[in-house]
Amino acid sequence: MNYPSPLEIFYKWEKEKPNDVFLSQPINGVWHNWTFKQVGLEVRKMAAYIQSLGFDDKSKIGIISKNCAHWVMSDLAIMLSGNVSVPLYPNLNKESLNQILLHSETKFLFIGKLDKFELIKDGVPNTIECVTFPFYSEDYPIWDEVIKDVDPIKDDIIIPIKDLASIIYTSGTTGDAKGVMHSFFNFSFATVNASKSLGISSKEVFFSYLPLSHVAERLLIEFCCLYNGGKICFAESLETFADNLSSVSPTVFLGVPRIWTKFQQAILLKIPQKKLDFLLNIPFISTLIKRKIKNNLGLSRSKNTFTGAAPTPTSTLEWFARLGINIQEAYAMTENTCYSHATLKENIKIGYIGPALPFCEVRLSDRNEILIKHDALMLGYYKDAKQTNEMIKDGWLYTGDEGVIDNGFIKITGRVKDLFKTSKGKYIAPSPIEMKLSENKNIEQVCVVGSTLTQPIAIIVTSEIGRKLNSKDLYNSLKLTLDSVNNTLEKHELLHNLIVVKDIWTIENQLLTPSMKIKRNSIEKKYSDNYQKWYEANRILIN
Numbered sequence: 001m002n003y004p005s006p007l008e009i010f011y012k013w014e015k016e017k018p019n020d021v022f023l024s025q026p027i028n029g030v031w032h033n034w035t036f037k038q039v040g041l042e043v044r045k046m047a048a049y050i051q052s053l054g055f056d057d058k059s060k061i062g063i064i065s066k067n068c069a070h071w072v073m074s075d076l077a078i079m080l081s082g083n084v085s086v087p088l089y090p091n092l093n094k095e096s097l098n099q100i101l102l103h104s105e106t107k108f109l110f111i112g113k114l115d116k117f118e119l120i121k122d123g124v125p126n127t128i129e130c131v132t133f134p135f136y137s138e139d140y141p142i143w144d145e146v147i148k149d150v151d152p153i154k155d156d157i158i159i160p161i162k163d164l165a166s167i168i169y170t171s172g173t174t175g176d177a178k179g180v181m182h183s184f185f186n187f188s189f190a191t192v193n194a195s196k197s198l199g200i201s202s203k204e205v206f207f208s209y210l211p212l213s214h215v216a217e218r219l220l221i222e223f224c225c226l227y228n229g230g231k232i233c234f235a236e237s238l239e240t241f242a243d244n245l246s247s248v249s250p251t252v253f254l255g256v257p258r259i260w261t262k263f264q265q266a267i268l269l270k271i272p273q274k275k276l277d278f279l280l281n282i283p284f285i286s287t288l289i290k291r292k293i294k295n296n297l298g299l300s301r302s303k304n305t306f307t308g309a310a311p312t313p314t315s316t317l318e319w320f321a322r323l324g325i326n327i328q329e330a331y332a333m334t335e336n337t338c339y340s341h342a343t344l345k346e347n348i349k350i351g352y353i354g355p356a357l358p359f360c361e362v363r364l365s366d367r368n369e370i371l372i373k374h375d376a377l378m379l380g381y382y383k384d385a386k387q388t389n390e391m392i393k394d395g396w397l398y399t400g401d402e403g404v405i406d407n408g409f410i411k412i413t414g415r416v417k418d419l420f421k422t423s424k425g426k427y428i429a430p431s432p433i434e435m436k437l438s439e440n441k442n443i444e445q446v447c448v449v450g451s452t453l454t455q456p457i458a459i460i461v462t463s464e465i466g467r468k469l470n471s472k473d474l475y476n477s478l479k480l481t482l483d484s485v486n487n488t489l490e491k492h493e494l495l496h497n498l499i500v501v502k503d504i505w506t507i508e509n510q511l512l513t514p515s516m517k518i519k520r521n522s523i524e525k526k527y528s529d530n531y532q533k534w535y536e537a538n539r540i541l542i543n
Contacts, residue, residue, distance in 0.1 A: 001192065001193075002192075003161065003185060003188040003189055003192055004161075004188060005079075005158070005159055005161055005184040005187075005188060006076070006079060006165075006184065006187060006188070006223060006226055006227075007076070007079050007080060007156075007157070007158070007159060008156075008158065009226055009227050010036075010040070010043075010076060010226060011156045012229075013036045013226075013229050014036050014037060014040045016229075017036055017229060018035060018036050018037035018040075019035050019036075019037060020035060020036055020229070020231075021033045021034070021035055021231055022034060022035060022036045022039050022225075022231060022232070023039060023069040023072060023073075023231075023232050023234075024069075024231060024232070024233045024234070025068055025069045025233070025234040025236075026234070026235075026236040026240065026244060027135050027236070029236070029240075032069070034069055034073075039069075039072075039073055039076070041152055042070075042073050042077075042143075042147070043073050043076045043077045043080060044077075044080065044152030044153045044154070045147035045150045045151075045152045046073065046074065046077035046081075046143070046146075046147050046150075047076075047077045047078075047080035047081040047152075047153050048081075048147075048150050048151060048152055048153045049146055049147055049150050050077065050078070050081040050083065050108065051081050051082070051153075052150075053108065053129065055083065055107050055108065057082055057083075058082070058083060058084050058163075058164060059083045059084065059107045059108070060083070060084050060085075060086050060104045060105055060106045060107060060167065061078045061081075061083045061084065061085060061086065061106065061107065061108045061109070061110070062085075062086040062087075062088055062100075062101060062104070062106040062108070062109040062110065062128075063075065063078075063085060063086070063087050063088060063109075063110045063112070063213070064088040064089075064090060064092070064097070064109065064110070064111055064112070064114065065090055065110065065111065065112025065113045065114060065133060065136075066090045066112065066113040066114065066211075067113075067208045067209060067210075067211065067212050067217070067234050067235070068112055068113045068133065068234055069234065070110075070112055070133040070134065070143060071112060071113075071133075071212050072212070072222055072232065074110040074112075074133075075087075075212075075222070079159065079165065079184075080153060080157060082157070082159065083108075084164050084165065084166060084167060085165065085166045085167075086100070086101075086104045086106055086166070086167050086169070086179075087166065087168060087169075087212065087213035087218070088100060088101075088169070088213055089169075089211055089213045089214075089514040090112075090113070090114055090115075090211065090213070091115075091507045091508060091514060092120065092123075092514075093119075093120060093123070093510075094119065094120040094121070094122050094123030095123065096123075096177070097120050097123035097124065098122075098123035098124070098125070099177075100169050100177060100179075101123070101124065101125060101128065102125065103179065103382070103383065104167055104169075104179060104382065106128055107128065107129070108128065108129050108130070108131075109124060109128050109129070109130045109131075110130075110131055110132075110133065111124075111130055111131070111132045111133070111137060111139070111140060112132065112133035112136055112137075113133065113135075113136045114136065114137070117137055117139065121139065131143055131146055159184060160184075161183070161184050161185045161188065162183050162184070162185050163183060163184055164181055164182075164183055164379065165182055165183055165184045165186075165187060166181075166182050166187075167179040167180065167181050167182075167382050168180045168182065168213070168215055168218075168334050169213075170334045170335075178381045178382075178384060178387060179381060179382030179383070179384075180215075180334045180335055180378045180381060180382075181378055181379040181380055181381070181382050182337055182376075182378060182379065183379060185375075185376065186337040186376040186377075186378070186379075187219070187223055187337065187376075188227075189337070189339070189359075189374075189375055189376040190219055190223075190337040190338060190339035190376050191219060191223040191224055191226075191227045192227065193339065193357060193358050193359060194219070194220075194224065194339060194342070194357060195224050195227055195228055196358075197342065197344065197357050197358060198224075198304050198342065198344070199303070199304075199345075200224050200228050200230075200252065200304070201228060201230075202228050202229040202230060203230070203251070204224075204225065204228060204230035204231070204250075204251045204252050205230065205231050205233060205248060205249070205250045205251050205252070205301070206220075206221045206224070206225045206230060206231065206232045206233065206250055206251075206252050207221075207232075207233055207234075207235070207244075207245055207248050207250035207252075207253055207298075208221045208222075208232050208233070208234050208235070209234070209235035209241060209244075209245075210254060210256065210515075211514055211515075213514070214309075214334075214514065214515050215332075215333075215334045215337065215338040216254065216308055216309065216330070216332070216338050216515075217254065218338075219337065219338040219339075220252070220254050220306070220338070221252075221254065224252070233248040233250065242266075242298075245297065245298035246295070246296060246297070246298040247298070248298060249295075249298050249299075249300055249301045249302075250298070250301065250302060251301050251302060251303050251304070252302065252303065252304045252306075253298075253299060253302045253304070253305050253306065254306045254307075254308065254330075255305075255306065255307050255327075256307065256308065256309040256310065256515065256516050257307060257309070257310050257311070257312040257313070257316070257516075258444075258516050260307055260312060260316055260320065260327065261316065261441075261444060261463065263297060264316065264319060264320070264441065265441070265463055265464050265465050267293060268441065268465060269464070269465065271289075276289075280322060280323075289323075290323050290324040293323055293325075294323070294324065294325065297325075299325060302325075303345065304328060304345060305325060305326065305327050305328060305345075306327070306328050306329070306330050306342070307327050307328070307329055307330070308329065308330040308331065308332070309515040309516060309517065310515075310516070310517050311412055311431065311435055312327070312329060313435050313438050313439050314350050314351045314435075314439075315439040316439075317329070317350045317351075318350060321348075321350070326345060326348055328342060328343040328344065328345055328348060329342075329343045329352075329353040330342040330343065330353065331353040331354075331401075331410065331412065333399060334378070335377065335378045335391060335392075335397055335399075336372050336374070336376065336377055336378070336397055336399075337376040337377070337378070339357060339360065339374065339376055340356065340357065340360055340362070340372050341353045341354045341355065341356050341357065341360075341362070341410055342354075342357060349409050351411060352406060352409035352410060352411045353409065353410050353411070353412070354408055354409040354410045355408035355409060355410075356408065356410075359374050359375065360372065360373070360374045361373040361374065362405070362410065363396075364403065364404075364405065365398070367402075367416060368402050368403060368404065368413070369398060369399065369400065369401065369402060369403075369416050370399045370401045370402070370403045370410065370412075371396040371397065371398060371399065372396065372397045372399060373395050373396050373397065377392060377395075377397050378392075378397075380392075400415055400416050400417050401414075401415060401416065402414045402415065402416050402429065412431075413429065413431070413432055414429035414430070414431035414432055415429075415431060418430055418431060418520060420449070420450065420451040421451060422450055422451065422453060422454060422455065422456065422492065423451075423452060423453060423454050424454055424492065426492035426493075428448070428450065428456050428492070428493055430447070430448035430449070430456070430520075433448045433456070433458070433485065433489065433493065433495070434446045434447065434448050434458070436485045436488065437458055437460070437481060437485055437498075439481075440477060440478070440481040441463060441465055441466075442462055442463055442465055442466030442469065442474060442477050442478070443460050443461075443462060443463060443466065443478075443481070444461050444462060444463035444464075444466070444504075445460070445461035445504075445505050445518065446458055446459065446460050446461070447459045447518050447520060447523045448495070449520075449523070449524060449527075449528075449531065450496075450531070452528075452531060452532070453496065453531060453532075453535050454496070454535075455492075455494055455495065455496040455535075456493065456494075456495055456496065457495060457496050457497055457498070457499060457531065457534060457535060458495055458497075458498050458499070459499050459501055459523065459527055460478070460498055460499065460500045460501070461500075461501060461503065461504055461505055462474065462500055471542055474500070474542060475540055475542060478498050478500070478540050479540060481498075482495060482497070482498055482540065496535055496538070497534065497535070497537065497538060497539055497540055497541065498540045498541070499530075499534045499540075499541045499543070500540075500541065500542040500543060501527070501543055502543050503526075505518060505523070510522050511523055511526070
């Protein structure tokens with residue numbers, strides 16, 4: 001198998017399709033397009049500018065920005081300049097930003113599309129040279145001005161495929177983020193094989209809105225588009241997201257569970273479930289309703305429609321399947337270059353993910369931990385040999401996820417490290433219980449806790465639909481769910497009660513990771529003083 005580097009592929013499109021649009025982005029409601037030729041000129045000029053600064057080879061260069069055309073351009077420019085990219089989540093606080101910049105020894109930083117850069121600006125050490133993307137900020141020299149009089153690199157520079165390409169800091173549900181090191185080969189191996197398995201072609205239109213600093217968005221959107229010569233369209237803002245998605249109508253779409261929940265809630269606010277059920281039972285009307293919903297969402301052309309980053313409730317997958325939207329679950333992690341398992345569109349088994357992608361071996365440990373082996377596992381954690389050796393043993397990546405395998409299909413049943421012990425000394429796996437609770441569409445977020453209690457309890461954040469209910473109706477709905485879920489649990493797992501909190505867990509308040517997983521340690525820290533009081537109330541509490 002041939003594994004060309006991202007730069008080699010880009011050179012190919014510069015020559016073969018220079019006038020085809022590669023990147024398309026709305027700015028103040030107006031779409032701006034960049035062809036492969038135009039992107040090439042920007043990238044070659046910026047790479048020349050970076051080289052003129054005299055950094056040592058393989059210096060670390062950061063990118064902190066929401067997704068935009070210049071994010072991709074800066075990534076390619078870093079590669080062409082012979083340096084190593086350090087992508088950063090755009091919603092980091094200043095302390096986390098500072099910690100990563102210092103740990104990675106970043107010498108240069110691209111600063112782009114951010115909500116409130118002034119809140120994190122102090123996290124950027126004065127020793128780091130910065131350039132801002134056009135359209136967003138004037139705190140530092142601006143991209144266009146910096147490269148205006150720079151002569152572009154004309155040669156098609158080939159970087160050794162096994163060289164370090166990027167250090168990706170994991171969002172992490174606990175502790176400081178770890179820097180995962182990946183080579184150009186890793187990106188190429190994962191992209192080439194994933195593209196082939198998923199049937200991705202040169203005609204694909206990708207929609208980019210999940211952070212490009214996350215390995216899933218970078219691999220599926222940036223690299224799969226680049227390697228296949230497709231087109232990336234960006235969302236402008238949260239407010240325009242729905243309109244942008246609808247107008248782009250991508251052929252490849254990646255969502256996380258919370259996005260699918262938001263889509264579902266938006267549909268149900270317009271068409272209540274009973275009415276929707278009625279309309280879907282009328283043959284001709286059913287076809288029209290499905291088509292209209294797909295068109296309104298912007299998914300009418302989507303050939304590969306994914307969910308990932310965290311488990312999606314089977315009830316949600318089944319609900320969308322009834323609308324003709326067949327969501328494919330994907331499972332991977334930063335440490336294996338986002339290459340492990342993906343459900344193929346012609347072979348969906350709801351509740352399971354898989355089978356494993358080509359050249360990927362998988363097995364379970366004696367404690368049912370999922371172990372992965374292939375040629376594109378991380379090079380290791382930057383400056384952390386100890387944790388690297390704990391993560392990779394005898395060539396196998398220990399994922400920390402617990403699962404089962406059925407005819408090659410994998411089901412994630414929880415996190416090995418998320419297990420907690422009640423005061424009775426019984427172990428609880430919270431994730432499967434949370435999945436069952438979240439089938440109630442009045443619940444948006446849930447965290448099962450109870451390491452100091454006799455029985456576990458569940459802390460709940462209601463959905464937009466749930467918040468519209470009066471207290472009595474919400475209580476009755478939660479009571480039905482509590483009784484139903486408890487009927488499926490072992491005696492030591494039985495939920496003592498449910499507690500509805502007023503807070504909404506977000507990335508900004510540090511209760512969700514940037515990939516929108518709950519941060520259990522942070523949630524425990526925030527609420528643990530109330531556990532005993534809530535437990536003794538012995539009933540569903542709506543705060």
